[in-house]
Amino acid sequence: MTLCFEKWKRRIGLTITGLSCFLGVHLNAQSQTGDTTLQRATLAGIIDYALTHQPGVRQAEINQEITDLQIKNRLADWYPQVNFNYNYQRNFQLPVNIIGGNQVRFGVFNTSALQFTATQNIFNRDALLASRTKGDVRLVAAKQTENARINLVANVSKNFYDLLATDQQRKITDENIAMLSRSLRDARARFDAGVTDKTDYQRATIALNNAMASKKEIEEALNAKEANLKFLINYPGDKELSLMYDSATLEQEIFLDTLQAPAYTRRVEYQQLQAQLRLQEANVRYNKWSYIPTVSANGAYIRNFLNDDFAKLFNQSFPNSYAGLTVGFPIFQGGKRKNNIVIAERQVEQTRLDLINFSNQASSEYKTAMAQYRASMANYQALKENMELAKEVHRIIELQYREGIKTYLELITAQTDLRASQINYFNAVYGLLSSKIDVQRAEGSIQPK
Template sequence: MRQRRFILCVFWLLSVSGLQAQEQPIDSTRFNVEEMVRFALVHSPLVQTSELDAEIGDQQIKSSLSAWFPQIAANTQWSNNLKLQTQPIGDQLITFGQPYSGNLNFNVDQAIFNRDVFLASKGSKLARTQLSQTLETQKIDAVITVARAFYDLLLTIEQIKVFDENIVRQEKQYKDAKTRYDVGLVDKTDFQRASISLANLQSERNRQVSSLDAKYSYLKQVSGYPLDLELTLHYEYGEMAGRAELEFSPDFLLESRVDYQLAKTQYSLTELETSYSKWAYIPTVRGFYNYNFLFFNQRFSGLLDESYPTSAIGLAATIPIFQGGKRAHDVKVAKLRQERFQVSLTDYEKQLNTEYESALAAYNSNYFTWQTLQDNLALAEEVYNTIKLQYDEGVKAYVDLVVAESELRAAQLNNYNALYSVLSSKLDLQRAMGQINPSSIESSF
């Protein structure tokens, strides 16, 4: 009885833990922008493929460096010598060999100097640095792509809210205008205009709603979020507006850019390739040891009865003497490539500086526009409220109310568009300044 209870208890615990593991593959489906970016840095296809590329590169480096270790091989060959060799010696013909023969050879090679292996050894640190910097660059691209997709989706959601508010307001105005027409206070053009405005608002809202699914799908795609799971954006307008401010001095330092560090690492690799070309004048040296078991016999059944081993140990060197000037030309080509990369690196420095200046100008322009449109929004709300009161009292015509409402809606939409432009241009400026740090997302936004 006790054993049965124990078994049932264990089964229940395993079942509960299994269900909990299945029910909670993702902690939450509600994300703010930092949480979405952190999720993407683990699950994004771009990051995952970059991490796999980095791992592949690391394994290739280890494979190249393995040539420094002793290379041990075993070879064997077994033969039925159908026709033995005959050699004349004096006035006699002597037959050499046995009908059956075989050998088992063990060979050990140790590279002492080999320019290919030496290049792999000297360049391993640079190659790993290049892999790390490339991965970091891809992560920065993923951060910006996901953040932009998040902000774009957020903009659409806020625009739909604006249309919802305007539709509610327009529906009320349509009913008021219809009531006034029914009692003979106004002609039918007022509620006809209201009907046209309402239809236009509903059409524009439907257009925005239709784009939501595609934008949700795109955000899920670039972040690696499961397509079959619901995704909810967590945000507040005030919080988003607070992100538009720069929390740092917009100073530009080339060395803070990971992609510039990557370019310098690549230039260092070209310097190493020049050295590699010069090493072609140096001999290739290796040490070797082999042990060979020889077997031969008149009969196949007795082939393994006795062996005749041989062994040797020594050094081997290949000394390049003349190759038709090939090595000299290879060195010149390597130097020219290094010079060409230096020109490209200098141009890249100017390109990054131009990118920074453009990003700073775009951010300042967008930020000023957003500030201006915030003032316009407050003014448009005040104008609309005033004209609405005057219209209700019969002082203003309905067309004045329509114009005021249209200006208010435009001010609301323009305000959100401007905020999105500021947030997007801030990302560009942060990248241009090297301020986006995938390992610390909170300090990057």
Template sequence: MKKGIFGLLCVLLSTLGNPLLAQKSTDSLTRRAYLNDCLLYALTNYPIVRQSLIDQEIADRNIKIAQSSWYPQLTSGYSLIHYLKLPVTQIPDATTGERRNVTLGAQNTSVASFSLSQSILSRDLLLANRTADAYRVQAAQTTTLNKIDVVVNVSKAYYDAVLTQRQADILTEDITRLQRSLRDASNQYQSGVVDKTDPQRAQVALNNALAQRKQYTDLVGAKIQVLKQYMGYPPALNLGVAYDTTQLVRDTALDTTQLANPASRVEYQQLRTQRELLDANVRYARWAYLPSVSAIANYNFQYQNNTFTQLYSQVFPNSLIGLSVVLPIFQGGRRVQQLRIAELQVKRLDWDFVSLTNSVDAEYAQALSVYKGNLANYYALVANQQLAQDNYRIINLQYRSGVRAYLDVTVAEADLRTARLNVFNALYQVLVSRVDVLRALGEYRF
């Protein structure tokens, strides 16, 4: 009894499991979507990826269509003929030798036929067998290339949205600090320590920060919509983008001692697959000198009668088996030219390997140099941020002690806010350039 109840619970859980997991996945993206969550969703739901998977299935079915001719081909046919006037044939007389007109056939004729053929040797079928795996690999490589583009685009859009959100958070922190400065300046003005310009300057700085935060907040919504587009995420649903600043900083690390290897790129592998197909095309051109051999068998049910209502009262069957051999002897040099064209296509593709190798090296060198420059700029701006923060702290203390004017505090606040915003702009540039370096190295795999 206990086993039966337990089994029933297992069935219920397995039935309800998928909807619950789907709901949980949707809720997780709505509440907290990190980069990996966005990538997993995009690789499953982005339209181009889905189309690529469908293209793979189409390619597999096309291969099966091409190979289906190896199986016996059975066909049937039916015809019904009524002669308005029967054909006449001249037949020599057996005694006199003179030709006389003889009407042949019946007024009504009907034939039901069955034909069976089996290919034994065909260059088209040989080509289909040789290239089946290559076409499957080619379709899979196209899917992989599309997935790499999705990862690159989603990563950049995610970093853009996250760092814009971080800049809005920085401005929120600055607004809190500016509100405190405005209270301090107002209190000192009411105490007669400073004149009216200090609280006015504080109010101006606060208004500017509020307006700037509004711009960044609106920009975050637009950046998230772009991210949704690259993910294939429904535009009307909420997407709660989450991030870890410490993890973002760790993601800037990259081994710059690596060397570009064109063979690791999917584009290079696509050329290899294309080379394999072109080599098969050369063999196909050479097979043009082979005969096409097939076995045939026919069985026909023939009905003849001058009276239509009695047409199917008597049948005259006939059947045959045979072997068909077609050997092209001379085609005006067509096969020679087709073979030369196939060989030239292979030579032309070899130059694509050279071109791709050069472009990969140049792409990696450029991406690496941009990454190094952005990383150095980021480290410099981090140091500037620390200096600006120390400078603001000292000047703010001096202002409260009556040593400095509020104008110096305003300048220090502006410098600190600019330094913090610049740091995250630089962090975005580093992360984006790192994505480009990984793309050039061909390190994205699925």
């Protein structure tokens, strides 16, 4: 009795240990897969997150998987097709035939058969087309996935830069509010001391109120752009997305080699059209193969069971087997085959024209994007100089105002110019980065992971 109890207790212990291990692994897996937030919301981190979670990219990947399976299905026609059939039939009335004026019944009341059949394609143009074009079909599907990734990387990057520009506006506005609050206190102190009249602190109040209203507008725009970025990368709307970036590092990334000759053959769309052209040319050959007979070998092994008594049906079998060759050739189809060949040749011509049209379109896109980039670069350089000058002007006028040399109106004007120059400068930086993305997309140099 004691021995049985010890065995039972040992089994229970092993069961509990196994369940504990299973639950531990399961919960650990859930904690790993259930984490859908970004710990480091850098541009690279956001792009990686988007490539992993964005439904459009996943749909393209699924389409690529489906295409690969469809190719395997078409190639399966080259393998022997083996089938098995079982049949049982109960005849309630045997069939009758007339022989020499007499009615003669043939057959038995119970029949059954086991059938094994096999077919091997020797020449089949559908399977041959699948064999010849499988590489290009896979390439087109892969390029569709790559194109979805490239577009996502470009759109995420541009939205990221746009969000940073708005965030910089918010920071500059906060600094401006702090500056205006200090100016308001100084103007009020001067008025209370009888140095100036009340118009100075009234102007300071107006400027501060305008800055507060501007801050609210910028914050709402920031929330909208953040929501749009979350939507773009499929990020949970109720989770916080704290961007991490270094303005100095981003500013170093604005430069681009404007003398490099574009290579449109790197564009995914061009490679897709080339693969499509090869598929169209293969389609021409496919239609010409319609004049070649379809050839296949086939065979079967059949085991028949015949007996009037159901209980004795499987006591004796009557096997038969055969092998054969089937050749099929359509003799006349009303000109259908010739018309299909002409249609396929016209489709080849259309695809060649698509290649020419795309080359012209890509050239136009590149030149437009490069012109915008050069203009943005010139604008950036001018606005950077303006910001430095505005800082210096504001510093001098603020000192002169405190010494009573300059009026408060001149100080407000200098502060407004400084804020505008700073906002324009950061807009120019992130606008230039967006222009760089457009150039890289136009020349086909964006390489997603």
